[in-house]
Amino acid sequence: NAGVTQTPKFRILKIGQSMTLQCAQDMNHNYMYWYRQDPGMGLKLIYYSVGAGITDKGEVPNGYNVSRSTTEDFPLRLELAAPSQTSVYFCASSPDKWGVGRVVDEQYFGPGTRLTVT
Amino acid sequence: KQEVTQIPAALSVPEGENLVLNCSFTDSAIYNLQWFRQDPGKGLTSLLLIQSSQREQTSGRLNASLDKSSGRSTLYIAASQPGDSATYLCAPEEGRRGVTGGGNKLTFGTGTQLKVEL
Numbered sequence: 670n671a672g673v674t675q676t677p678k679f680r681i682l683k684i685g686q687s688m689t690l691q692c693a694q695d696m697n698h699n700y701m702y703w704y705r706q707d708p709g710m711g712l713k714l715i716y717y718s719v720g721a722g723i724t725d726k727g728e729v730p731n732g733y734n735v736s737r738s739t740t741e742d743f744p745l746r747l748e749l750a751a752p753s754q755t756s757v758y759f760c761a762s763s764p765d766k767w768g769v770g771r772v773v774d775e776q777y778f779g780p781g782t783r784l785t786v787t
Numbered sequence: 788k789q790e791v792t793q794i795p796a797a798l799s800v801p802e803g804e805n806l807v808l809n810c811s812f813t814d815s816a817i818y819n820l821q822w823f824r825q826d827p828g829k830g831l832t833s834l835l836l837i838q839s840s841q842r843e844q845t846s847g848r849l850n851a852s853l854d855k856s857s858g859r860s861t862l863y864i865a866a867s868q869p870g871d872s873a874t875y876l877c878a879p880e881e882g883r884r885g886v887t888g889g890g891n892k893l894t895f896g897t898g899t900q901l902k903v904e905l
Contacts, residue, residue: 673830702892704895709897710897711791711876711894711895711896711897711898712831712876712878712893712895713895714892714893717892727892759830759831761831774819774836775821775833775836776821776831776833776893777833778823778830778831778832778833779830780829780830781828781829781830
């Protein structure tokens, strides 16, 4: 059971380039999330998904896009990279709190992707 | 909008001390509150989750309390060890929403950076 995995671990982009940050989980969790963490700041929610085919914006969605075609995968797309997107990106997942027998719904985090845009 | 404050921002203590980390939040209409640990360059590890109906939760040397009405949570670490050195984050989850509503969204504080010295 690998939990939440993210690739790549590090990436340097030039301004205007595009890239996709990959996230996968093998815990059969319905809920998945993307956060960014800037130095000295708390984590901010970018996008989240409550199941395959369903996504919604979080607090800081501008400049990003997501898709959720399967339960396992939740990629984050940066279309035109800007220096303001230099950050550490974390993917997380949690079980469906409406599931039978579920009471607690902790979020489980991946190891992060450190992105620099220059 | 939920705002989360953690005090102190940084703490350095000798091994063996009992510690108190504080978290306050502005919107008391939360569903639960999670405490995380983050090691440098790593992802977040969930330590404890307290549901809004609970007053406290314990795991080993860790004890977290929640006073929802006053917007406060406290993490107690007993008999601190050098391996406890990390940043500790608290994250209240927004209150319940409808079945089709969006996931368990967390708001993070900026954390308390703890160093336990030999």
